[in-house]
Amino acid sequence: MKTLSPNSIKSQLLLWLLGPLLILGLVAILDGYRAARSTADAVSDRVLSGSALAIAERVFVNGENGLEVDIPYVALQMLTSLEDDRVFYKIENNDGGFITGYRDLALPETTASLNEVTFADGVFRGAKVRIATFHGAASSTTRSFSFRVAVAETTNARAAVARSILIRSLLRQGILLVSAAILIWLVVSHALKPLQRLELAVSRRSPDDVRPIEHSVPQEVEGLVFTINGLVERFSSAIKALQNFTSNASHQFRTPLSLIKTHLEVAIRENDPDKQKQAITRAGKAVNDAERLMYQMLLLAQLDSASKQKLQQQNCDLTSVTRDACNDFILQLSHNKRSDVDLGFHAKEDVNVRGDKTLIQEIIRNLIDNAIKHSGSPTQIDVEISATDKYGVLKVRDQGHGFDENLITKARHRQAGNSTGTGKTNYGLGLSIVNDIVSLHNGEITAKRVSDPAGMVVIVKLPLT
Structure with a gap:
């Protein structure tokens, strides 16, 4: 059984609701x-006044x-109670002269008018008392005399009533x-059941x-779940x-490393310098x-964590990037003495698209590289830039046997990448990179066979800027 932590929702709700x-409740008890x-007091004072x-x-x-x-005996009898309250009385004239009663009972000083009863609290013989004082007058045929009648009662009954009321209120x-x-x-346990089910799941x-x-x-928790x-x-x-x-590394590097090992072993065993x-x-x-291959794989790993929003905030001159890529390939073909490959570039206008220049350049390089490797010899490769109302369009056309059009679909699942036993890397990994970059840029990629x-x-x- 889990203990109730001070930081738990249940304990916080109990604290803030019960507190x-x-x-x-205490205020209500005190007020009651x-x-x-x-x-x-009002009821007792009325009896005391009577x-x-x-x-x-x-x-x-x-x-x-x-x-x-x-x-009169009844005047004192009406003050008796079950709490053994004691009753004291004193009667004195207007000048303070004692008439009867308890001489040492001190009457409170008042300025009451005739026939008026006043009340006061006091202490008599070590006990708290409630004193009712009546100011009256008695007359004869020739003269009128003022007097005061004081009746005092201990407060045991009143205190008992107060205690009883307090206990019942508590x-x-x-x-x-x-x-x-x-x-x-x-209620809180029922309200938190969805969170407990979520925790269990x-x-x-x-x-x-x-x-x-x-x-x-x-x-109230939907925002937290959304963030999670x-x-x-x-x-x-x-x-x-x-x-x-990891999957691509274990699969793609197997053949190149085997080829390197094989060629080096052949060079070690071979005695002919030319063959070595x-x-x-x-x-x-x-x-x-x-x-x-390593560069492509690292790029592919970076694409998996790239941010679409960040890429869409950048602009790229598609015409300029494509022209530079074609010039680089032309120099490379010339350096490698590949006169069998004729690479052409066509653009009628400057086209600006949303995206990262380096990633878009990788699209162009992968497509041209695939076209050069798999078009046969001799071949004509045409790279064209154009624009529609919403998109900048890149077309790479070759005259080779090309590849299966379904490889574009397979590349979306990264299932097309394989290395041949001859040491030539086929289309898969490059197409996966191209497809992922295009997807990150909210673009489209298609492939089709053409004739003539x-x-x-x-x-x-x-997408255009």
Whole structure:
């Protein structure tokens, strides 16, 4: 069973929901206690006032023009309670002269008018008391005398009522808080079930499973899942690039390395200097082919992680790049004394497309290189640049047997790359590079056979700037 971490959503919700609820409950308890105490005081004060009035009604003027009182038993009996409260009383004239009662009971100083009852809190004989004071007057036929009647009661009953109210309020609020905590826990647990199912589903995945997360989640978590899916997609692209590079390396380098080894072994065993030179020359050519192959594979790995958005923010002069590439090949053919290959370039206007100059140059070089290697001898290769309303168009046409048009489709899955036993690399890896670069630039590539003269034409379309 997992322990509840202070940083968990459940604990945070319990804290933020129950915390304010607890504060509101305490405020409600204090307010209820104050209101109940005030009500209890009002009721008790009314009884205390009635007792003082009952005693005041029995004050009279005697024959000696003095005040006397006949304390009615019922006036004090009405103040008795189950809490053993004690009752004290005192009657004095207007001048403070003691008439009857508890002489040491100090009456509060008031400025009340006649026939008015005032209330005050005090302490008598070590106990808290509530004092009701009535200001009255008694008259004879010749004279009127003012007096004060004070009735004091200890507050045990009032305190007991207040405690009872407080305890009941605490119990109600405690039950409310516990019920709210249980309800919040159940609701939060139910609301977090999609996340728990998501955690379980992800934890069951194998290490090489980098599919996007497609589970239903609460709306508040959709942004997080979307971000994670983006990260997983980047991881997937990186893993795919590594797998492709490893697969291509193990497959493509096998034949060139075998050829280099074979030619070098022949050179070591051969005694004829001319044949040794010939074997070493072939080994050197195989090294050059392997170098070119390594460059293409590294470029292919870079394409797997390239950013479309970044490429589409760049501009490239397709006409100029193609012209430079053709000139480089013409110089190379001349250096290698390949007079059997006639490479021509045609462009009626400057065409600017969106994309990276280096990558687009690699498209052109791969297509011309394939045309030279697989067109036969002699051959005419025409490279043409044109434009439509939306695209810049590159056409490379040769007069050879060409290749299977389905290789373009296979290149999209990188299934066409093979090396022949003769040491010649066929179309696959170059076409994979061309196809990936075109795809990154949101372009199109097609290949078809043509006649008069017979041959193959590859057409690449790239978006204009």
